[in-house]
Amino acid sequence: MVSIEAHSGIYTLKTEQLLNTDLETAWEFFSSPNNLVKITPKHMAFEITSGKAKAMYPGQIITYKVSPFPGIRASWVTEITHVKDREFFVDEQRFGPYSMWHHEHIFEETEKGLMMWDKVSYKLPFGVLGRMIHPVIVKNKLTQIFTYRYKILEELFPA
Structure with a gap:
């Protein structure tokens, strides 16, 4: 479900999920930044x-406020850097809590679903210091967020 590996001072989180929906429906849902609220834990x-x-497009700047921990409110700015319609899109952090954040979202229609x-x-x-807190705080928090997202997507696109 969620895996995180370290390499050359960078971490890579990977998830894989089969959704009971078609590519058109999934793309419509994921290409709307407004749906991020639905798949992010409420406490954040x-x-x-x-x-x-609006529906995403290359160059789109989106700003957020998020509370990664109780009592802490952070600003985050991302840019949609790449979009290949109904195949993938990439968002990258421009300002925020990470030194680097590059998030690829990839979709493929299969016989079993999306x-x-x-x-x-x-x-x-x-x-x-960042490397020391990663296994204790950051890795656990990201695993929690993406596990929540997995669960919510199962509910939004039930088998």
């Missing part, structure tokens, strides 16, 4: 601050 108080977002992959390559700030 996720809020798009750049206004109601296969969806997430691949997030990220780097933490603060050098050695």
Whole structure:
């Protein structure tokens, strides 16, 4: 479901999920930034601050507020850097909590349903300190977020 590997100071999170839907429906859902609220844990108080977002397009800037931990509110700015209609899109952090964040969303229609992959390559700030807190805090938090997303998508697109 969710795996995280380290390589050259960068971490890569991968997920794989088979959804009981067609490519058109899935693409419509995932290409709307407004649906991020639906698949983010409620306790994170996720809020798009750049206004109601239109369907994504390359160059689109989206700003958010999110609470990764109780009492901490962070701003996050991402850019949609690549879109290949009904195949994949990429969002990259421009400003936020990571030194680097590159998130690939990949879709493929199969006989069994829609296969969806997430691949997030990220780097933490603060050098050695960042690497020390990764296994204790960051890895667990990201696993929790993507496990929640998996569960919600199972409910939105039931078998």
